[in-house]
Amino acid sequence: MSETAVIELKNVSLRFDNTQVLKNVNFKLHNGEFTYLIGPTGVGKSSFLKLLYRDVVPDHGTVRVTEYPVNKISEREVPMLRRRLGIVFQDFQLLQDRNVHDNVAFALQVTGEKPKFIKQRVLEVLTMVGLSHRRRHMPKDLSGGEQQRVVIARALANEPRILLADEPTGNLDPKATKEIMELLRSINNRGMAVLMVTHDYAVVKKYKARTVRMVNGKTQDLVWKGEKLVPIKS
Numbered sequence: 001m002s003e004t005a006v007i008e009l010k011n012v013s014l015r016f017d018n019t020q021v022l023k024n025v026n027f028k029l030h031n032g033e034f035t036y037l038i039g040p041t042g043v044g045k046s047s048f049l050k051l052l053y054r055d056v057v058p059d060h061g062t063v064r065v066t067e068y069p070v071n072k073i074s075e076r077e078v079p080m081l082r083r084r085l086g087i088v089f090q091d092f093q094l095l096q097d098r099n100v101h102d103n104v105a106f107a108l109q110v111t112g113e114k115p116k117f118i119k120q121r122v123l124e125v126l127t128m129v130g131l132s133h134r135r136r137h138m139p140k141d142l143s144g145g146e147q148q149r150v151v152i153a154r155a156l157a158n159e160p161r162i163l164l165a166d167e168p169t170g171n172l173d174p175k176a177t178k179e180i181m182e183l184l185r186s187i188n189n190r191g192m193a194v195l196m197v198t199h200d201y202a203v204v205k206k207y208k209a210r211t212v213r214m215v216n217g218k219t220q221d222l223v224w225k226g227e228k229l230v231p232i233k234s
């Protein structure tokens with residue numbers, strides 16, 4: 001694994017009205033690394049992700065995503081930054097009036113790709129997630145796990161450097177959770193960095209990877225000690 005950081009936060013603080021969400025946070029995600037971000041409800045995990053795709057800007061500190069100094073770029077550069085990131089949420093957010101192919105194609109149309117390339121790339125990413133045979137189906141005719149795989153295919157369409165996943169298994173049963181985790185791990189094995197927010201301790205335990213907890217506005221790296229996740233001693 002390369003030691004190059006694809007995400008770097010330096011001394012980042014973020015506050016909403018009376019809530020101090022992050023306090024002087026330093027964090028790195030390296031190229032090709034898989035990392036879980038865990039922590040109780042309301043601690044600021046989603047806000048952390050929002051900082052990366054410039055949905056919110058920090059009060060202090062710097063955020064870098066690949067070559068983009070996120071809090072310094074102009075509005076014009078935000079779409080380019082976002083192309084570096086594939087984003088997957090818990091609620092599938094597929095367009096219900098378009099079939100699977102067209103949902104994935106949409107991500108490529110908005111970035112101005114040519115129809116011939118779009119057709120080829122959609123087939124490629126749907127094959128990667130094991131759903132090319134379902135490309136003419138409507139989202140409502142797919143299971144939850146299949147819908148989430150379409151969302152992942154859509155997130156991969158523009159060849160991002162990093163996949164951000166906010167509770168990607170949150171709405172899924174154990175079988176679908178297993179499929180999604182195996183898919184995310186295989187995407188990571190092809191070299192893509194993955195930052196996954198989760199509440200699911202069973203998932204973190206079964207598919208072990210670097211685990212970072214958010215607590216009191218800080219991030220803290222954890223390690224497995226027997227059956228328990230404990231802070232790394234600094």
Ligand SMILES: Nc1ncnc2c1ncn2[C@@H]1O[C@H](COP(=O)(O)OP(=O)(O)OP(=O)(O)O)[C@@H](O)[C@H]1O
Binds near residue numbers: 016040041
């Ligand atoms: N746009 C906003 N305006 C004001 N407060 C906000 C805003 N977004 C988030 N917050 C507050 O910031 C804190 C962190 O919220 P965030 O959604 O990042 O937490 P979370 O760890 O992702 O929670 P959950 O696990 O429930 O999704 C919460 O107290 C929330 O109410």
